[in-house]
Structures are given as C-alpha cells and as structure tokens.
Amino acid sequence: MRVLIPLVLALCSLAALAQDDDKDCNQCKTNQFAKCSGAACECTLKVSTDTSQPVNCTKLTSKCWMMKNEMYRKKNGIGTRRIPTEHAMLDNDGIYDPECEVDGKFHARQCNETDTCWCVNTAGVRRTDKGDTTLKCPELVETFWFQVQLRHKPMEEKMDQTKLEEAIRNMFASYQVDQKYIEKVEYYDEDRYIIVDLKQNVTVNSPTDLATATYYLEKDIKGNTLFSVNYNSSVKEDGMLYNGMRLGFDQAYVYYIDSKNPEFSMKGMTPGIIAVIVVVCLAVVAGLVVLFFTQRRAAKSHIYQKAEGRELDEIQKQQLTT
Incomplete structure (x- = not known):
C-alpha cells in the first residue's frame, strides 16, 4: 500500500503536467480543427476514429485531409456546416470521404467507402463516369x-x-x-x-x-x-x-x-441534359441546312444576273452591227 500511494501521486503529477503542456500550446492558426498537445505542442487533425494526421500550422492543410476531417465530423455529429434551407440541394460530388496519399494528395481513384468508384484530378474533383471497383485510374491528372x-x-x-x-x-x-x-x-x-x-x-x-x-x-x-x-x-x-x-x-x-480533357460519356448524363444536347444539335443542323439553301439560291441568282448581262451584251452587239 505504501508503494502504491507514491506511484499514484506520481502518475497524477504527470497527468497534471501533460494538461499544463496542452494549455500552453497555441491554437493552430491555419486549421481551427487541429489539436495541439504535448510538450512539443505537436498538432494533429482527426481524419477518422482511429487516425490523426500531423499538420504543419504554418501552412494550409491539404484539401484532401480537410475533406476527410469534415466527413469525420459530419459522421460523428460535430460538423460545422450551417443548416441549409428546406429547398437546398446537396452536391454529392462536392463532399465525400477521400483517400489521401501520405503527402496529402488525392488518390487518382476514389470510392467513398463504397463499391462505386471514379477518377479525380489533383483538386479531388470527379473527371470520369462512375464505375465499380474494377475501374482503372492510371494517373492523377493535374x-x-x-x-x-x-x-x-x-x-x-x-x-x-x-x-x-x-x-x-x-x-x-x-x-x-x-x-x-x-x-x-x-x-x-x-x-x-x-x-x-x-x-x-x-x-x-x-x-x-x-x-x-x-x-x-x-x-x-x-x-x-x-x-x-x-x-x-x-x-x-x-x-x-x-x-x-x-x-x-x-x-x-x-x-x-x-491538363487532359475529362472523360465523361453520354450514359453518365441525365436525360434532361441529353435532350438539351439533341435540341442544340438539331438546331445547328437546321441552321446549316437553311444556310446551305440560302447560299445556293444566292449563287443561282448571281449566275442568272451574269447570264442576263451576257445576253444584253449580245443584243447590244447585234444592234451595233446592224
């Protein structure tokens, strides 16, 4: 018992010192969601239940890590997004739980913890149709x-x-x-x-x-x-x-x-967008047809005028010879 009491007191003292160290740590200026703690005041960002990502508070934290942190907070009911109006629509491609490289870059292929996958650019924005887990994304397009x-x-x-x-x-x-x-x-x-x-x-x-x-x-x-x-x-x-x-x-x-064109196919477009494209194409074709016939009539009219001129010249020549 005599041995346990000093041990407990020592542990309490260490815990108190650790708390004091945390209190002395400044907040991460470039990331309000990062937590700085310990004697060295190391700052980390929670990106999943079991994972915290070290961050450099003199720089902006990469978009990929910030998106992961936002999804973590959203899943755990600690999100900071404002409540939208009843008529607001959610951009499902705008926020997802991305896979990040060690340096904070996006993986070329993202699946959002599902069997549906797509390819992204260096900004994490989808640039292909969605497919299954067999989808290949050979490079992260810049x-x-x-x-x-x-x-x-x-x-x-x-x-x-x-x-x-x-x-x-x-x-x-x-x-x-x-x-x-x-x-x-x-x-x-x-x-x-x-x-x-x-x-x-x-x-x-x-x-x-x-x-x-x-x-x-x-x-x-x-x-x-x-x-x-x-x-x-x-x-x-x-x-x-x-x-x-x-x-x-x-x-x-x-x-x-x-740096390379996105790879979306017609099947990835909604019927409304396809209908608009078809209407635009038909309008362009119709315009080209009208333009063709207009130019053709103008050309014929131009030929007729020249022919009439030649006929007048011949009549004038005949009059002069008589």
Whole structure:
C-alpha cells in the first residue's frame, strides 16, 4: 500500500503536467480543427476514429485531409456546416470521404467507402463516369488552371479597378498563393463579377497548392472558415478588405481546367441534359441546312444576273452591227 500511494501521486503529477503542456500550446492558426498537445505542442487533425494526421500550422492543410476531417465530423455529429434551407440541394460530388496519399494528395481513384468508384484530378474533383471497383485510374491528372468567379454585394461608389486588383492580390496572398500564379483579374461592373485566373506555373518555385487555397477561400466566403480566430485572413464573413472598407461577396464559384480533357460519356448524363444536347444539335443542323439553301439560291441568282448581262451584251452587239 505504501508503494502504491507514491506511484499514484506520481502518475497524477504527470497527468497534471501533460494538461499544463496542452494549455500552453497555441491554437493552430491555419486549421481551427487541429489539436495541439504535448510538450512539443505537436498538432494533429482527426481524419477518422482511429487516425490523426500531423499538420504543419504554418501552412494550409491539404484539401484532401480537410475533406476527410469534415466527413469525420459530419459522421460523428460535430460538423460545422450551417443548416441549409428546406429547398437546398446537396452536391454529392462536392463532399465525400477521400483517400489521401501520405503527402496529402488525392488518390487518382476514389470510392467513398463504397463499391462505386471514379477518377479525380489533383483538386479531388470527379473527371470520369462512375464505375465499380474494377475501374482503372492510371494517373492523377493535374488541374493546372483555376478560375475563381466572385460576385460582390452592391456598393454605392464606383469600383476602382486598380485598387480592386491590388485587393484581390492581397487577398490571395493571405491564402499563401504566389503572386506569379495570378495570371489575370477581370471585373464586370454591370454583373458585379470579379474573375480571377490562377495558373499553376511550373517555373515558379513555390509550395502553393491552388486546390487547397481556393478551397479555403470558398469556405471563408460561405461562412465556414477553416482558419482559427487568431489567423489574420483578409477575407471574413463581411468580405474582403478593399479601399479601407469591407467588400462582401454573395457568390463564389471555382472552375477547374485539367491538363487532359475529362472523360465523361453520354450514359453518365441525365436525360434532361441529353435532350438539351439533341435540341442544340438539331438546331445547328437546321441552321446549316437553311444556310446551305440560302447560299445556293444566292449563287443561282448571281449566275442568272451574269447570264442576263451576257445576253444584253449580245443584243447590244447585234444592234451595233446592224
């Protein structure tokens, strides 16, 4: 008994020290869902019931790991997604439980823990029809071009495009995007649309992952930030810092362009989409037919005019000879 009491006290002391170490650990600025603990304050992200992934809190956590964490939280009732309206539809391809490589990249083939599989690009976006477990995805096709389309909320003053581009560049810098990846910033005043072209430039020596950066940005604009409260992001729920004020957004879309064309077949399309394609094709064919006959009539008319001219010339010649 005398031996057990000091042992218990020692264990309690170690537990107390461990708790103190956890309290002294700062929150992971680039990932509010990561937990930092221990004497070394190592930060990890829960991606399944039995697995925690080490993360570097000076960088954005890869999109693949963040998607796994979101699915883990959703399955365990600790999700942070806002409750949608009764008329909202779920984008089933937008969120799934992905398989990730050790470095955080997506596996080329994803199955979402089912027997239905598909191929994805480096952004984790489906690029083929869905098949079974025999589906082959020989390579992870690179997404080299990201087009971000943002629509800002109405504002009283006229937009200064020079200041807007500066604000956009500062905004992407907070998502660790190298400025050389920003190829073009366009603004459409009437529609309030800002279009930013980001292209992965192989000549730039930068750790920037555009798929992760645009994922973080989209989450911020939709009010589901992945950053901790201590991170000085230029985009909050009230918008982007522009000309000394906050410019809010009401829409955010990210479009992905791969280095190889996607491989969707007609069978993977809905009847409605196929019907639209058929109607468009018929309209194009009908237009070509009309154009053909119109040109043919014009050509005949042109020939007739020339013939009539030649006939008049012959009549004039005959009149001159008589």
